[in-house]
C-alpha cells in the first residue's frame with residue numbers, strides 16, 4: 001500500500017500575519033501540519049498541487065518549506081496559477097523550463113505523473129501539444145503499471161460556473177487521452193477550493209480542498225464556504241485506488 005497526502009492551494013504570503021477572505025493561509029497550513037504530526041497521520045509522500053504562494057515571493061516559498069520540512073517526508077511539487085516557477089525552482093531545487101517541468105516517479109506497481117498545467121500569467125490552465133504528446137507516450141510505455149496524474153487545474157466542470165472559466169482549456173484533448181488508457185487509476189487536482197469527485201470508467205477524478213479557504217459549490221457567484229483547511233489522502237493498493245478528504249477544524 002502506498003499512501004499519498006495531497007495538500008493544495010496553500011496561498012502563502014510573504015509574512016505570517018496576512019489575512020485574505022477572513023482566512024490566514026499561514027495559520028491554516030500550520031494547523032494542518034500540527035494535526036498531521038500530533039495524530040501521527042501515516043503517509044509515504046506528499047504532493048503539493050499548486051497555488052503554493054499567493055504573492056510569488058521568495059519569502060512565501062521559504063515559509064512553505066519550513067512548514068512542510070517539519071513532516072520529514074519526501075514531497076513533490078507542481079505549480080498553480082499563483083506560483084512563480086522560477087522562484088519556486090530556486091527554493092525547492094527543481095527544473096524550471098515549461099517544456100521539461102513535467103516528471104514522473106515510480107513506486108512498486110504504481111507510477112505518479114506530475115503535469116504542469118499553468119500558462120502564466122493566465123488564471124486558466126493549458127497543456128502544450130508537446131506535453132500531451134509526452135503524456136500519451138508515457139502512458140503507452142507504462143500501461144503495465146497503475147498510473148496516477150497530478151496537476152493544478154480541473155479537467156472537468158466543477159459545480160461553480162465562475163471557476164469553470166478558469167478550467168483546463170485543453171480538457172477535451174486531455175480526457176480523450178485518459179479514456180484510452182485504463183491504467184490511469186486517478187487524476188488529482190486542486191485550484192477550485194472545493195471537493196469534486198467523479199469516477200469515469202476506471203478513473204477517479206478528484207480535487208483536494210484548499211488549506212486556505214473553501215469556495216461554496218453550486219452558486220453562480222463566488223462565496224467563501226468556510227475558512228478552515230482540508231487535505232486529501234490517496235491509498236494505492238495492489239491494483240485499486242481509493243481516497244478521502246480530511247477536514248482540520
Ligand SMILES: [Fe+2]
Nearest residue numbers: 009051191193
Ligand atoms: Fe487556489
Ligand SMILES: [Fe+2]
Nearest residue numbers: 051080081191
Ligand atoms: Fe489556482
